[in-house]
Amino acid sequence: MKVSIYRYNPETDREPYMKDYELDTGGQDLMVLDVITRIKEQDPTLSFRRSCREGVCGSDGMNINGKNTLACVTPLSEVAPGVREGKKPLIIRPLPGLPVVRDLVVDMTMFYDQYEKVKPWLQNDRPKPAKERLQSPEDRAELDGLYECILCACCSSACPSFWWNPEKFLGPAALLQSYRFLADSRDEATEERLAEMDDPFSLFRCRGIMNCVAVCPKGLNPTRAIGHIRSMLVQEGV
Amino acid sequence: MVTSATSLGRNGLYDWLMQRLTAVLLGLYTLGMLGFFLFCPDPDYQSWSGLMGALPMQVVNTLVLLSIAAHGWVGLWTVATDYLTTRHMGGPATAVRLVVEVLIALALLVYVLWGLVMIWGGA
Numbered sequence: 001m002k003v004s005i006y007r008y009n010p011e012t013d014r015e016p017y018m019k020d021y022e023l024d025t026g027g028q029d030l031m032v033l034d035v036i037t038r039i040k041e042q043d044p045t046l047s048f049r050r051s052c053r054e055g056v057c058g059s060d061g062m063n064i065n066g067k068n069t070l071a072c073v074t075p076l077s078e079v080a081p082g083v084r085e086g087k088k089p090l091i092i093r094p095l096p097g098l099p100v101v102r103d104l105v106v107d108m109t110m111f112y113d114q115y116e117k118v119k120p121w122l123q124n125d126r127p128k129p130a131k132e133r134l135q136s137p138e139d140r141a142e143l144d145g146l147y148e149c150i151l152c153a154c155c156s157s158a159c160p161s162f163w164w165n166p167e168k169f170l171g172p173a174a175l176l177q178s179y180r181f182l183a184d185s186r187d188e189a190t191e192e193r194l195a196e197m198d199d200p201f202s203l204f205r206c207r208g209i210m211n212c213v214a215v216c217p218k219g220l221n222p223t224r225a226i227g228h229i230r231s232m233l234v235q236e237g238v
Numbered sequence: 239m240v241t242s243a244t245s246l247g248r249n250g251l252y253d254w255l256m257q258r259l260t261a262v263l264l265g266l267y268t269l270g271m272l273g274f275f276l277f278c279p280d281p282d283y284q285s286w287s288g289l290m291g292a293l294p295m296q297v298v299n300t301l302v303l304l305s306i307a308a309h310g311w312v313g314l315w316t317v318a319t320d321y322l323t324t325r326h327m328g329g330p331a332t333a334v335r336l337v338v339e340v341l342i343a344l345a346l347l348v349y350v351l352w353g354l355v356m357i358w359g360g361a
Contacts, residue, residue: 165319165323199241201319203250
């Protein structure tokens with residue numbers, strides 16, 4: 001099969017280019033990460049991030065045939081019809097919208113800066129209980145679909161609002177995490193959290209195009225979380 | 239929190255609500271106008287003047303005019319702050335954006351004033 005990979009080494013290349021590789025997969029339905037790993041055996045200069053290789057660490061987010069996803073949990077058969085059979089090339093690029101450090105490795109600073117802004121930790125100034133702050137099963141269930149985010153950046157880097165205003169718009173990943181704490185019965189900073197997002201950019205730059213939902217490799221729904229935050233702001237402000 | 243000096247209400251929720259409320263009003267007005275042309279397929283000056291000269295319609299037209307201005311400003315300001323940025327066009331972006339925003343604001347202001355003259359001028 002033909003594999004076309006984005007290559008860029010800022011120390012030696014004037015500009016990025018796509019490099020084609022041939023790989024014999026023997027018809028196996030390999031994960032894309034396995035394909036890239038085999039290509040790295042051919043060409044050790046290829047750079048990419050990977051760690052757990054099972055969709056938990058979020059290191060190998062990349063753009064595969066036009067869609068952001070995790071290479072380690074994406075089999076060739078799911079990329080596009082004909083890719084596994086070698087009828088169509090496998091095309092791999094870094095996550096869009098983020099500066100490229102080298103090849104498929106992107107600089108995630110802007111992404112983490114926005115994550116930090118939502119203060120992704122529990123805020124509760126009440127005296128500490130002897131063991132732990134308890135939640136009812138119903139309150140705990142409110143966090144389902146939120147806590148599972150692994151911060152792979154597939155969603156935020158698929159969002160045009162984040163491409164255009166990455167310093168001002170929090171992006172779907174950070175907003176999902178913000179709602180994860182807004183929805184937490186143990187968190188007491190609701191007003192402060194909402195006040196931080198009441199400007200025209202941080203939250204409201206979301207247009208609801210749902211690219212984030214379409215690409216999330218964990219099946220989460222940041223658009224719905226953003227809608228919940230917006231509803232909370234409406235209830236507070238109207 | 240991002241400070242915005244040129245957005246309509248300097249506040250995301252206000253702009254978001256305003257854009258949606260004005261959209262509802264503009265949508266209803268469009269349906270009303272479609273209804274008028276549907277049930278009055280051959281409108282002459284008398285019927286048009288009778289409709290537009292009535293006080294309730296003058297009030298509605300004024301609200302619609304202001305809604306177009308508010309809706310237009312929120313939308314165009316958003317487009318300007320998406321595309322006319324240093325990320326897209328480098329250093330001059332802020333100056334270009336400011337000029338474009340002033341031009342849009344002036345156009346909308348002229349549109350509103352001109353519209354008010356038309357609505358209330360008693361043509």
